[in-house]
Amino acid sequence: MPVSLDEIFSRLFEAWGPQQWWPAETPFEVIVGAVLVQNTAWKNVRRAIDQLSRAGRLSPRAIHTCPQAELETLIRPAGYYRVKAKRLRHLVDFLITSYDGSVDAMRAAKPELLRAALLEVHGVGPETADSILLYAVEMPSFVVDTYTRRVLARHGWIEPDVDYYAIKQFFESRLEPDVAFYNEFHALLVRVGHLHCRKHPSCDACPLVDLLPEGGIREPA
DNA sequence: GACCAGGCACATC
DNA sequence: GATGTGCATGGT
Numbered sequence: 001m002p003v004s005l006d007e008i009f010s011r012l013f014e015a016w017g018p019q020q021w022w023p024a025e026t027p028f029e030v031i032v033g034a035v036l037v038q039n040t041a042w043k044n045v046r047r048a049i050d051q052l053s054r055a056g057r058l059s060p061r062a063i064h065t066c067p068q069a070e071l072e073t074l075i076r077p078a079g080y081y082r083v084k085a086k087r088l089r090h091l092v093d094f095l096i097t098s099y100d101g102s103v104d105a106m107r108a109a110k111p112e113l114l115r116a117a118l119l120e121v122h123g124v125g126p127e128t129a130d131s132i133l134l135y136a137v138e139m140p141s142f143v144v145d146t147y148t149r150r151v152l153a154r155h156g157w158i159e160p161d162v163d164y165y166a167i168k169q170f171f172e173s174r175l176e177p178d179v180a181f182y183n184e185f186h187a188l189l190v191r192v193g194h195l196h197c198r199k200h201p202s203c204d205a206c207p208l209v210d211l212l213p214e215g216g217i218r219e220p221a
Numbered sequence: 222g223a224c225c226a227g228g229c230a231c232a233t234c
Numbered sequence: 235g236a237t238g239t240g241c242a243t244g245g246t
Binding site: 021033034035037038039040041042043044045079080083087122123124125126127128131143145146147148186187190193194198199 | 225227230
């Protein structure tokens with residue numbers, strides 16, 4: 001690790017400032033978005049959430065009672081609409097069964113136990129669980145996604161094939177647990193990953209350009 | 222028309 | 235345990 005995470009964060013934050021994540025009106029909307037955004041561009045998720053909202057289906061009970069066909073139609077713009085309709089229903093069932101449909105009620109839970117419980121829900125993997133913990137429940141659980149992995153791997157700070165939990169620990173072992181900080185850091189990593197670490201990167205304007213490893217960026221995994 | 226997007230579950234070897 | 239595949243819409 002040739003450079004500190006604090007240094008990386010500072011550069012990104014000074015370049016772009018607060019990212020205003022998660023883009024949602026309510027904690028429940030965060031949860032819905034966390035499922036719908038799986039391997040999908042946020043713009044498409046926005047459409048799906050708007051359709052749910054306009055149909056009066058943007059609440060735990062409303063989704064719980066929503067016929068499957070209607071739910072699929074409403075979330076269609078987000079892609080994978082059949083699997084996501086099922087995943088959304090499983091998650092809402094969990095929320096209603098375990099927390100009486102209240103996201104706020106989850107705040108009283110022990111973070112590790114809540115994370116484990118979320119991972120038991122069909123369709124909720126590590127990133128979705130951590131997004132819910134951090135952005136909806138406001139627990140300091142670092143979120144790792146494609147961009148996080150790509151940015152770190154391209155700069156040679158991690159091996160590209162390390163697993164999710166190892167990357168999560170990489171951050172959490174080096175940072176103080178702080179919801180606002182984790183929030184901002186992850187959002188900034190998504191931004192730098194999106195702008196500069198894709199298949200055809202544009203490193204010139206990247207705030208981390210002078211932190212590139214010897215021999216330039218690494219190939220993606 | 223190819224390629225990509227803020228994953229996850231499941232099949233197969 | 236590692237690797238491959240299906241899921242699907244919409245933007246570039």
